[in-house]
Amino acid sequence: MELHQLRYFCAVADTGSFSRAAEQSHVAQPSLSQQILKLEDELGARLFDRLGRSVRLTDLGKTLLPRARTVLRELEEAKGEVIERKDSAGGSVTVGVIPTVAPYFLPPVLASFTKKFPQARLTVVEEITPILLERLRAGTIDVAILALPIRGHEFEAWPFLTEPLFAAIPKRHALAKRRVLALRDLRKEPFLVLRDGHCFRDTLVAACDRARLKPKIIFESGQFSSLLSLVGADMGVSIVPEMAVKENTSCRYIRIGDEEATRTIGAVVLRGRSLSRAHRGFLALVRQEESGRRPTAAA
Amino acid sequence: MELHQLRYFCAVADTGSFSRAAEQSHVAQPSLSQQILKLEDELGARLFDRLGRSVRLTDLGKTLLPRARTVLRELEEAKGEVIERKDSAGGSVTVGVIPTVAPYFLPPVLASFTKKFPQARLTVVEEITPILLERLRAGTIDVAILALPIRGHEFEAWPFLTEPLFAAIPKRHALAKRRVLALRDLRKEPFLVLRDGHCFRDTLVAACDRARLKPKIIFESGQFSSLLSLVGADMGVSIVPEMAVKENTSCRYIRIGDEEATRTIGAVVLRGRSLSRAHRGFLALVRQEESGRRPTAAA
DNA sequence: TACGATGAATAGGTACAGCCTATGGAACTT
């Protein structure tokens, strides 16, 4: 039972003749005859009565015909749907973002994406890096926006923004007038940092290690805004990425001058995953969007 | 887009692995891989994401999967239905019968057929011979019961009953005491015969021709019962086949002794037509039924 | 009745498609 047999069968039913069916199907008449014979063999019954001049469906042929047509039609529909979807800008895009990026990064990207891909359904998930990577592996998110670098070559990463770090210092602090600081300048200060699990905490710790600094941590939180309001209340100092600057105006933000005191944000996908037009559109967008924004952010 | 490609595709989707799918499909893994690649090629898009270890459906694959399953399922159903129907005793049987046979022949045959093939739908059509032959050609009836012989070798005929002819004569007629008559004995009598178009009229005319008899026709009707009641009213004589004997008890029925003064009833089908079990069952039944009845009829 | 025309089945040969085994390359495990 093969598809071309069904096609030939329908053609004979339509034309009432093996010869005309063969012509219509662009095969020689004996080839078509053979295939019909083969189909009848497999079913164990004649599908056509070969009367001298004409050919007519048997009762069995009459039962098969609508079903054969259905099968062929649905096959075409399936193929058509796949091909149509392939080229469409629709579909769903699920993006995962780390918490220390989400509030600053998302609004403009979401706006321009939904504007550019109105047919696509965009979902955003906020999780810490290891969860995002796991979900990339599991396929429950399509793209992750997080701090690079990451380990594991099953991922493909596209860095698009490297931002400097800033010290957040109480307005009246002795160092508050400086234009730039070294991390070691803060070695005596009490630190307010993100909770363990947030990758920016690791970024900070790594930077401190390089500066041979062992920060005295007196407070931990899950978000910058909490840290900064406590800094504003003179509880200590904090380190934040540029994105979080101006979050709280009762702090002074001073650029950290150390080498490598930066954070790099990138888009990550699972290597080998095929990406829809909407997926690729989203990736193109974040890269362009953030590149375009960099001068502003650097100002 | 071939059926085995869809089968392979579903197998991979089910097992999550090309190797296991190949094993399950009883082909080598490279063969299956090739077919999947070919399918993806034709659709112009990947259906699976080949991640290092596992294989996962893409969005496009997810849209194709249910449709592929539908196609395969419906194909199986179609095949199953045809094969089931082929062996079933159901289906419809449409039988055509000439008017001069119908009322005598049908009742017992219908009864035993519906008893033996309760699932079959039997339809009976009463028409004169040329109409029946035309309908056999057109396929609107499956079997015709009529008087043989017929012309045209596009038909296949099975005679199953040859019955003698009887003269129907008024009770008080001079010939009413005879045990047997020759047609020529009736040469002076007024004849009551069937209307033109009824094949039994032709049978009668042919018999008269052979007897060098030119009957004086004073009445024509479409059914024997009308003729016989007028014979009973002393209007003249008539010739009827054995089947119609005893239709009217106010006549005497006397066997016609002439050579070939008989009528042969047979079943006719279109040569080359495939016959279902119900069709064959009906044919077997009429032959057996009437053979079994012959002694009775001859008594 | 014989004849050519039409249409399906059969015969014989060919080419390609799908299958195989062997191998390569990548990812994961030990």
Add this chain to the structure above:
DNA sequence: AAGTTCCATAGGCTGTACCTATTCATCGTA
């Protein structure tokens, strides 16, 4: 680093769907 476990590729083989040529049967016509 070696061994496993995947899928993809390479190269060769076979079956089968296709072709042309022919036969067979029926039908219309000279």
